Amino acid sequence: MSITIRATSLVVALPFVLFGSGCDSDSGGSGDSAMDDAVADGDGPAEQACTNEMRDDFAIGLQRTGTRLDVTIADAMPADPIRGDNIWSLSIANADGAMTDVAVKVKSWMPDHGHGSPVEAVASKVSDGEYTVEPLNLFMAGLWEITLELTLADESTEEVMFSVCVE
Ligand SMILES: [Cu+2]
Incomplete structure (x- = not known):
């Protein structure tokens, strides 16, 4: 879409x-x-x-680079974000391209409306560097900022953000 x-x-x-x-x-x-x-x-x-502000054209394979990690949306159900529950699969790799074990926290926020989602999205580890995020509850139409807080084994943290439009 x-x-x-x-x-x-x-x-x-x-x-x-x-x-x-x-x-x-x-x-x-x-x-x-x-x-x-x-x-x-x-x-x-x-x-x-959505308002006319920064957002990502959502696509499987969309990638964001943090301080030391690259985060890729490896898969999404459904493929285009919908109102309601979405499931994202993430691939997280270091600068050498090696899949990296991190702790992942997910925050969903609507910047235009000043509120988040009442349903907490949980990132479950599939294997090192592979995580499933669900339910990613984007309950209303508009711009959503999906922020991933990543904590590495050495306790350092970094954030990457995906901005997606839900119709
Ligand atoms: Cu809203």
């Missing part, structure tokens, strides 16, 4: 107006229906789903 971004100030302003009341994590399903109404009234869901 491709995503188009139209660079107008309207795009930046609308999510705050339309989705502001839907961001309370206690609001449950009512947030979703409020958002659906808002989308139906607008130009179209693609233009309103």
Whole structure:
């Protein structure tokens, strides 16, 4: 599913107006229906789903480099991030390309709305350098920042972040 971004100030302003009341994590399903109404009234869901800011064009194989580690999204279920639960497979390697055992913490955050996900994503080790993250609960449409805090065996930590748009 491709995503188009139209660079107008309207795009930046609308999510705050339309989705502001839907961001309370206690609001449950009512947030979703409020958002659906808002989308139906607008130009179209693609233009309103994310603001025109830094994000990644999501793809299997997307890679981010931290201080000493490279993190790759090796697989994703579904392949494009959806509203609701996603599962990501991560490959984490050092600068030499060797798969590296790290402790992984996951934080999901909506920068435009100022809230996270009520469901904690857990990274489970498959083997050294291979981790499955689930459930990656992206419960509403918009821009999500998925930050991975990685702790190596020597206790040093680093972070990488993936920014993805959920429609
Ligand atoms: Cu939100």
